[in-house]
Amino acid sequence: MSGPAAFGRLIGAGWMLARNDALLPRELDALYPPPIAALSGALRLFAGPQAKVGRPGERLARALEKLGPVAIKLGQLLSTRADIFGREFAEDLARLKDRLAPFPQEVARKELELALGRPLETLFASFGPPVAAASLAQAHEAVLLDGRRVAVKILRPRIGRRVAQDAEVLMLAARLTERLAPAARRLEPTGFARTVIRATELELDLRLEAAGADELGEVMAEDGYMRAPKVVWDGVGKRALTMEWAQGKPLSSEAALTQPGLDRRQLADNLIRAFLSQALDRGVFHADLHEGNLFVAAPAQITAIDFGIIGRLGAPERRYLAEILWGFLQRDYERVAQVHFDAGYVPARHSVAEFAQALRAVGEPVFGRAASEVPMSRVLTQLFEITALFDMRLRTELVLLQKTMMAVEGVARRIDPEHDIWSAAEPVVRRWIARELSPATRIRRLAGEAELAVRNLAKLTAVPPAEVIVETPPDARRRGGGGFLWFALGVLTSGLAFLAGAWLA
Ligand SMILES: Nc1ncnc2c1ncn2[C@@H]1O[C@H](COP(=O)(O)OP(=O)(O)O)[C@@H](O)[C@H]1O
Numbered sequence: 001m002s003g004p005a006a007f008g009r010l011i012g013a014g015w016m017l018a019r020n021d022a023l024l025p026r027e028l029d030a031l032y033p034p035p036i037a038a039l040s041g042a043l044r045l046f047a048g049p050q051a052k053v054g055r056p057g058e059r060l061a062r063a064l065e066k067l068g069p070v071a072i073k074l075g076q077l078l079s080t081r082a083d084i085f086g087r088e089f090a091e092d093l094a095r096l097k098d099r100l101a102p103f104p105q106e107v108a109r110k111e112l113e114l115a116l117g118r119p120l121e122t123l124f125a126s127f128g129p130p131v132a133a134a135s136l137a138q139a140h141e142a143v144l145l146d147g148r149r150v151a152v153k154i155l156r157p158r159i160g161r162r163v164a165q166d167a168e169v170l171m172l173a174a175r176l177t178e179r180l181a182p183a184a185r186r187l188e189p190t191g192f193a194r195t196v197i198r199a200t201e202l203e204l205d206l207r208l209e210a211a212g213a214d215e216l217g218e219v220m221a222e223d224g225y226m227r228a229p230k231v232v233w234d235g236v237g238k239r240a241l242t243m244e245w246a247q248g249k250p251l252s253s254e255a256a257l258t259q260p261g262l263d264r265r266q267l268a269d270n271l272i273r274a275f276l277s278q279a280l281d282r283g284v285f286h287a288d289l290h291e292g293n294l295f296v297a298a299p300a301q302i303t304a305i306d307f308g309i310i311g312r313l314g315a316p317e318r319r320y321l322a323e324i325l326w327g328f329l330q331r332d333y334e335r336v337a338q339v340h341f342d343a344g345y346v347p348a349r350h351s352v353a354e355f356a357q358a359l360r361a362v363g364e365p366v367f368g369r370a371a372s373e374v375p376m377s378r379v380l381t382q383l384f385e386i387t388a389l390f391d392m393r394l395r396t397e398l399v400l401l402q403k404t405m406m407a408v409e410g411v412a413r414r415i416d417p418e419h420d421i422w423s424a425a426e427p428v429v430r431r432w433i434a435r436e437l438s439p440a441t442r443i444r445r446l447a448g449e450a451e452l453a454v455r456n457l458a459k460l461t462a463v464p465p466a467e468v469i470v471e472t473p474p475d476a477r478r479r480g481g482g483g484f485l486w487f488a489l490g491v492l493t494s495g496l497a498f499l500a501g502a503w504l505a
Pocket residue numbers: 131132133134137139150151153229243244245246250292293305306307308
């Protein structure tokens with residue numbers, strides 16, 4: 001795509017955002033300096049009727065949905081940064097939907113034969129119509145020659161080109177933002193744009209998703225809390241992925257929880273334990289555990305699908321996670337505080353005792369009430385909030401973990417409204433602590449690993465932030481809602497972006 005074409009698409013994207021009043025939202029009027037306020041007033045003249053409906057995060061989600069796959073990925077990544085944009089905004093953005101009209105069955109057959117390099121009849125006894133369609137790929141139901149029922153995911157035709165074009169527009173927007181909105185520079189627009197583009201490109205190779213499904217399938221099989229459908233490698237190519245059909249019903253369907261013989265409490269326990277044992281024991285977890293991706297069958301069997309997003313935690317992060325969960329379960333705040341300092345998460349110039357006091361403020365309200373009322377993810381969220389006061393920098397992996405934990409807990413609570421997350425978690429955390437931290441070796445190992453962790457973290461903090469850390473700008477911390485201003489200034493130009501995918505394409 002030529003420069004002018006990219007620029008044209010950028011204007012189209014800006015138009016789409018302005019139509020939804022998602023570029024310089026009216027909610028922030030009080031925060032804009034005069035020239036920006038004038039611009040935001042002018043932009044509002046272009047707002048459509050939809051601009052009046054919904055909160056800023058909802059309006060932005062709506063605009064991004066229309067702008068295509070890269071914009072959708074951008075929204076999904078922004079939605080993980082509640083620490084910058086505030087919780088409500090992040091949650092609204094997280095509800096962004098990636099659903100599109102399917103491409104025709106005949107095209108799907110052709111794409112599949114091309115992807116696998118063989119006629120369909122040599123692998124499939126039958127190949128059905130699409131069951132779901134998203135911006136990058138769609139899924140079909142099919143039956144193999146050996147009689148197994150399978151799901152086949154196929155990339156959209158020409159999607160690679162589309163993503164490359166959107167990527168060019170996003171980079172242009174990011175560079176303009178950096179040039180024109182110095183205030184947004186701390187958010188590293190180009191670094192962040194690169195992260196978005198890379199995440200989208202990885203999803204354009206379904207062999208990687210197949211490998212993820214295979215790896216997590218092995219991990220899940222160890223505990224039996226959850227399973228993954230088997231990958232059918234003969235039916236895997238860069239543009240196609242075949243796996244066994246998941247048993248049971250998707251949790252997103254009405255009928256899922258009314259199946260006879262279902263043990264809801266056990267089901268919710270299995271879900272929490274599956275997630276924690278993946279993250280803690282193996283350091284690799286399914287990071288997209290929403291209801292549409294979870295199939296359940298009686299009595300308490302869970303099958304996960306959709307392995308496009310996988311989280312990974314290194315040994316120091318796993319230790320950190322186990323120690324804080326265990327510390328909170330034991331109400332040993334001094335110890336949780338010490339873990340933060342040992343791992344180098346909190347700079348040594350702060351006081352351990354003061355940090356422990358702040359932790360107590362997070363922990364005690366939890367344990368004063370029935371544990372079942374307080375989500376574990378909220379403890380993590382609050383923990384991450386107070387850590388800002390202590391200049392703690394968060395690793396992206398931990399943010400992804402916390403976001404997934406929030407999703408998993410929400411699902412567990414809907415499966416069993418009385419569910420007690422903390423007692424569900426305890427056996428997994430206890431097992432980990434018992435195995436990894438036998439009293440004799442504990443102190444010696446902690447010292448060694450803490451040192452390693454500090455060294456690693458020191459290295460990491462030298463890396464450009466968008467990939468690793470996005471810091472809250474100091475004055476955004478002071479004024480609530482300020483984070484959104486930074487963001488708005490960022491999108492102002494970026495938004496003068498993306499575009500018109502729908503518009504000029
Ligand atoms: N192994 C499977 N068994 C049953 N249904 C599946 C399977 N894989 C995908 N599907 C169906 O296709 C839909 C889309 O597949 P998914 O892998 O979740 O892709 P997306 O990334 O678009 O959400 C799922 O919501 C589900 O209805």
